[in-house]
Amino acid sequence: xxxxxxxxxxxxxxxxxxxxxxxxxxxxxxxxxxxxxxxxxxxxxxxxxxxxxxxxxxxxxxxxxxxxxxxxxxxxxxxxxxxxxxxxxxxxxxxxxxxxxxxxxxxxxxxxxxxxxxxxxxxxxxxxxxxxxxxxxxxxxxxxxxxxxxxxxxxxxxxxxxxxxxxxxxxxxxxxxxxxxxxxxxxxxxxxxxxxxxxxxxxxxxxxxxxxxxxxxxxxxxxxxxxxxxxxxxxxxxxxxxxxxxxxxxxxxxxxxxxxxxxxxxxxxxxxxxxxxxxxxxxxxxxxxxxxxxxxxxxxxxxxxxxxxxxxxxxxxxxxxxxxxxxxxxxxxxxxxxxxxxxxxxxxxxxxxxxxxxxxx
Amino acid sequence: xxxxxxxxxxxxxxxxxxxxxxxxxxxxxxxxxxxxxxxxxxxxxxxxxxxxxxxxxxxxxxxxxxxxxxxxxxxxxxxxxxxxxxxxxxxxxxxxxxxxxxxxxxxxxxxxxxxxxxxxxxxxxxxxxxxxxxxxxxxxxxxxxxxxxxxxxxxxxxxxxxxxxxxxxxxxxxxxxxxxxxxxxxxxxxxxxxxxxxxxxxxxxxxxxxxxxxxxxxxxxxxxxxxxxxxxxxxxxxxxxxxxxxxxxxxxxxxxxxxxxxxxxxxxxxxxxxxxxxxxxxxxxxxxxxxxxxxxxxxxxxxxxxxxxxxxxxxxxxxxxxxxxxxxxxxxxxxxxxxxxxxxxxxxxxxxxxxxxxxxx
Numbered sequence: 001x002x003x004x005x006x007x008x009x010x011x012x013x014x015x016x017x018x019x020x021x022x023x024x025x026x027x028x029x030x031x032x033x034x035x036x037x038x039x040x041x042x043x044x045x046x047x048x049x050x051x052x053x054x055x056x057x058x059x060x061x062x063x064x065x066x067x068x069x070x071x072x073x074x075x076x077x078x079x080x081x082x083x084x085x086x087x088x089x090x091x092x093x094x095x096x097x098x099x100x101x102x103x104x105x106x107x108x109x110x111x112x113x114x115x116x117x118x119x120x121x122x123x124x125x126x127x128x129x130x131x132x133x134x135x136x137x138x139x140x141x142x143x144x145x146x147x148x149x150x151x152x153x154x155x156x157x158x159x160x161x162x163x164x165x166x167x168x169x170x171x172x173x174x175x176x177x178x179x180x181x182x183x184x185x186x187x188x189x190x191x192x193x194x195x196x197x198x199x200x201x202x203x204x205x206x207x208x209x210x211x212x213x214x215x216x217x218x219x220x221x222x223x224x225x226x227x228x229x230x231x232x233x234x235x236x237x238x239x240x241x242x243x244x245x246x247x248x249x250x251x252x253x254x255x256x257x258x259x260x261x262x263x264x265x266x267x268x269x270x271x272x273x274x275x276x277x278x279x280x281x282x283x284x285x286x287x288x289x290x291x292x293x294x295x296x297x298x299x300x301x302x303x304x305x306x307x308x309x310x311x312x313x314x315x316x317x318x319x320x321x322x323x324x325x326x327x328x329x330x331x332x333x334x335x336x337x338x339x340x341x342x343x344x345x346x347x348x349x350x351x352x353x354x355x356x357x358x359x360x361x
Numbered sequence: 362x363x364x365x366x367x368x369x370x371x372x373x374x375x376x377x378x379x380x381x382x383x384x385x386x387x388x389x390x391x392x393x394x395x396x397x398x399x400x401x402x403x404x405x406x407x408x409x410x411x412x413x414x415x416x417x418x419x420x421x422x423x424x425x426x427x428x429x430x431x432x433x434x435x436x437x438x439x440x441x442x443x444x445x446x447x448x449x450x451x452x453x454x455x456x457x458x459x460x461x462x463x464x465x466x467x468x469x470x471x472x473x474x475x476x477x478x479x480x481x482x483x484x485x486x487x488x489x490x491x492x493x494x495x496x497x498x499x500x501x502x503x504x505x506x507x508x509x510x511x512x513x514x515x516x517x518x519x520x521x522x523x524x525x526x527x528x529x530x531x532x533x534x535x536x537x538x539x540x541x542x543x544x545x546x547x548x549x550x551x552x553x554x555x556x557x558x559x560x561x562x563x564x565x566x567x568x569x570x571x572x573x574x575x576x577x578x579x580x581x582x583x584x585x586x587x588x589x590x591x592x593x594x595x596x597x598x599x600x601x602x603x604x605x606x607x608x609x610x611x612x613x614x615x616x617x618x619x620x621x622x623x624x625x626x627x628x629x630x631x632x633x634x635x636x637x638x639x640x641x642x643x644x645x646x647x648x649x650x651x652x653x654x655x656x657x658x659x660x661x662x663x664x665x666x667x668x669x670x671x672x673x674x675x676x677x678x679x680x681x682x683x684x685x686x687x688x689x690x691x692x693x694x695x696x697x698x699x700x701x702x703x704x705x706x707x708x709x710x711x712x713x714x715x716x717x718x719x720x721x722x
Contacts, residue, residue: 004394008401011602016388019396023387026380033365033683035380037561037607040369040684073563074434077598081582109582195599200398202434202563202601221442221470237438238556240563240601241372246398322394323401 005345007335008323009152009298010175010196015340018249037242046241050234053248057198060251060259061177063184063207070206070226071234071244075193076174079204080106083170083189084113086217086226088143095119095142095167099158099293100127100151101329102172113218114143127154129290133162143215144168144188150176150295152196153327155287155334157295161186168212176297177205178254179339180264188212196297197338199247202240254339263339270337270346271296277350284357302332308360309333319352321345366706368696369684370513370659371536371557376701379610398603407602411594414609418559421612421620422538424545424568431567431587432595432605436554437535440565441467444531444550445474447578447587449504456480456503456528460519460654461488461512462690463533474579475504488515490651494523504576505529505549511537511656513557514688516648516695518656522547529573537658538566539615540700541625549573557658558699560608563601615700624700631698631707632657638711645718663693669721670694680713682706 006013029036032045039045054069063069072079083106088094094114096107098121110116119138120131138145145164150157152175161183162169168188175196184190189208195201206226213227222228222236229236254263275294278285278301287294287301303312309332316324326332335349367374390397393406400406415430424430433440444467449455455475457468459482471477480499481492499506506525511518513536522544523530529549536557545551550569556562567587574588583589583597590597615624636655639646639662648655648662664673670693677685687693696710 002394003389006395006399008395008399008404010599011399011401011407013395013399019387019398023384026384026387027377028364033363033681034367034369034374037380038367038369038372038374040372041562043369043684046372073436073439073601075599077584078434081584109584112580112582193599195602200601200603201402201599202604219473221473223438223442223470238371238436238554238562240434240561240604241556242561242603242607243563243601246603320394323404 004320004322005341005348006323007321007337007341007349009327009334009336010193011201012196012336012338013340014199014246014250015253018246018253021249022246036245039241041235041238041241049245049248050239053244053251056248056251056255057205060255061182061184061207066210067184068208068210068213068230070208070229071239071247072204072206072229073202073240075195075201075204076102076172076191077105077109079191079206080109080172081113082224082226083146084110084143084218085220085224087168087189087212087215088114088217090218091115093117093139093142095138095145097121097131097136097145097147098123099130099148099156100154102151102153102174103148106146106148106172117142119145122156126288127151127156128288130156130158130293136162138164138167142167144170146170148172150297152298152336153300153329155289155295155298155300156293157297159292168209176295178260178263179267179297181260194243194247196336199250200243203243203247266343267296267337267339270341270343271299273343273346273350274299274335274337277353281353281357285353297338298334298336300326300330300332300334306331311360312356315356316352319348321349321352365681365683366702366709367684368682368698368702368710370688370695370697371554372562373557373697373699374701375560375607375611376614379607379614382610383607397606400602402596402599402602410606410609411600414605414612417609417612417616418566421616422543422545422568427571428545429569429571429574429591431569431590432600432608433565433567433590434563434601436556436562436565437463437533437552438466438470440552440567441470441533442474443585443587444507445471445504445579446581446585448529448550448573448576449475449578451579452476454478454500454503456499456506458482458492458497458506458508459484460491460509460517461515463512463514463535464509467507467509467533478503480506483517487649488512488517489649491517491519491654497523499525499528503528505531507531509533511658513659513697514661514690516650516656516659516661517654518658520653529570539621539624540628540658542621555604555608557697560611561604564604564608627704628657628698628700631702631704632660634704634707634711635660635696635698638714642714642718646714658699659695659697661687661691661693661695667692672721673717676717677713680709682710682713
């Protein structure tokens with residue numbers, strides 16, 4: 001097959017120019033005589049790649065100087081365990097607002113290390129919305145307040161940043177980082193896995209206000225200590241070099257495309273197009289999320305008859321549209337519309353959905 | 362430059378056929394319509410890649426069925442922190458035999474979680490040998506005995522496996538796994554980062570006797586729990602998919618080349634060739650390691666005059682020989698001779714060393 005439109009939720013579609021550059025450089029990076037994947041992380045070639053990736057990410061996200069940027073091995077789940085270890089005293093309260101599957105994961109990973117309190121949850125509602133800020137039960141002594149900015153599985157997104165006062169706001173942005181302008185200064189920590197909007201799986205990012213790195217946290221090994229990683233420029237040990245390299249290429253591509261302001265416009269148009277295809281189908285397709293909390297990145301939807309799921313997926317694949325199967329927790333379909341998904345891909349999906357509905361009406 | 366002979370200690374040279382295959386498949390994996398780096402880890406394509414990598418690694422290393430194989434994000438240092446968390450009770454003794462830098466790292470990462478005891482150390486000797494087994498002070502109540510099979514920086518290698526009785530032997534094999542046949546059944550745990558003999562940075566392996574997974578260990582987040590990873594086939598969260606894929610290609614290449622028996626022969630010849638070039642230089646070059654403990658994988662060596670280091674490195678690069686700068690802890694030079702380093706590369710290095718000595722005698 002030639003390249004399909006890939007709606008996978010992550011690992012996810014990457015910009016074709018990024019893949020072409022990685023392909024072209026695979027045997028010999030810039031005349032070094034070896035692939036970047038073969039070169040020492042301490043050598044001048046990779047040090048340059050690493051530094052440029054950080055510089056470019058700082059430019060892309062307008063990260064203030066009083067924030068450190070860490071690139072760490074693994075994904076967001078590992079960070080979820082390390083957040084209380086690094087930023088909460090033993091047994092200290094930490095407030096969690098749960099708006100979907102990944103908020104629950106964050107709670108589960110934190111429980112061994114903090115007095116985790118559910119400040120609000122939309123679980124009783126099937127995670128179809130964001131708990132209203134007025135309903136949150138925040139603790140005055142909390143180490144931080146944790147939210148999941150965008151829920152990849154449930155397709156629910158914070159469209160307004162909550163005010164939590166002086167307590168640091170910690171947010172999992174795995175699936176919406178760089179999708180629109182973001183005021184980093186509102187947060188204590190913005191973190192996530194890279195494998196949706198920023199690059200490949202195997203590397204995660206943590207944008208952390210430097211004063212939080214001074215917190216004692218809890219006894220832990222050095223390799224689990226963010227301050228130690230920050231002191232060594234994320235090279236406390238051998239980092240995931242190729243993933244870091246590909247992240248750098250992806251961030252550079254975003255800057256060249258016009259940055260987050262441009263992607264915010266594209267993403268708004270893409271989401272509007274797909275939600276209109278669903279809402280205008282007379283119930284043939286449906287999305288169950290509160291319209292005020294609908295995710296621009298991940299759009300779960302259901303056919304009116306689940307018996308059509310397999311035919312839909314098979315016909316979609318035949319039309320060059322892949323990665324549409326919904327997460328097993330919800331069933332149905334899911335289309336992820338990350339930055340690297342072109343508007344033409346979403347138009348092709350909307351056209352296919354209309355055509356499928358006609359043929360299987 | 363065309364492809365050089367790359368003696369980097371890790372990330373390290375990879376087989377050119379592996380890189381060519383990754384290059385060829387970069388835009389579209391086997392007709393899937395997307396790169397393997399873009400495909401869901403839960404989809405049939407990556408599940409196949411992951412399963413084949415495990416099957417091939419089991420074949421390559423003759424891993425018995427009562428051992429689980431884990432592929433984990435990050436490197437050996439992370440595993441070093443998680444070993445006591447998973448396999449030692451809080452405050453339980455753990456014996457460490459320290460024969461170089463990485464043995465010290467293992468001790469440092471374990472200290473927060475166990476009563477770490479230095480059973481033996483060759484540090485007073487500058488890590489130029491392996492402490493004699495008869496000198497080890499082992500604890501009867503130890504959770505395990507930890508060794509570093511091959512010290513990447515100091516160039517010291519266990520050439521005989523120690524008998525430690527009924528206590529599980531845990532070994533960091535980051536830089537010598539798959540370099541020769543290994544009796545896995547002698548170990549409780551064989552672990553390491555992949556970025557020397559098995560593939561790229563960003564993924565590590567743990568070959569663990571299944572009964573050890575039943576140990577309670579210490580309170581910890583699920584993402585830090587090996588039993589949880591084993592139960593989910595190393596897909597507790599999104600794994601480092603591209604690194605796993607490249608590891609699989611590298612392991613497959615090793616099988617096609619004849620497996621570990623063949624690499625043992627090649628590696629013995631390569632090491633003999635380089636040590637002969639050093640020892641036969643009349644002191645122009647020197648390696649300071651006890652000959653009985655010399656590493657076949659990493660050969661640190663010094664020129665008789667450190668003022669020649671920079672000219673040596675510059676001339677070597679001009680001759681297409683890169684990655685020879687020694688680790689900053691030792692200075693001098695280091696040549697790493699992993700499986701993907703061809704004998705022709707080592708011959709070229711030996712020839713260059715003789716020529717340099719003639720020109721700068």
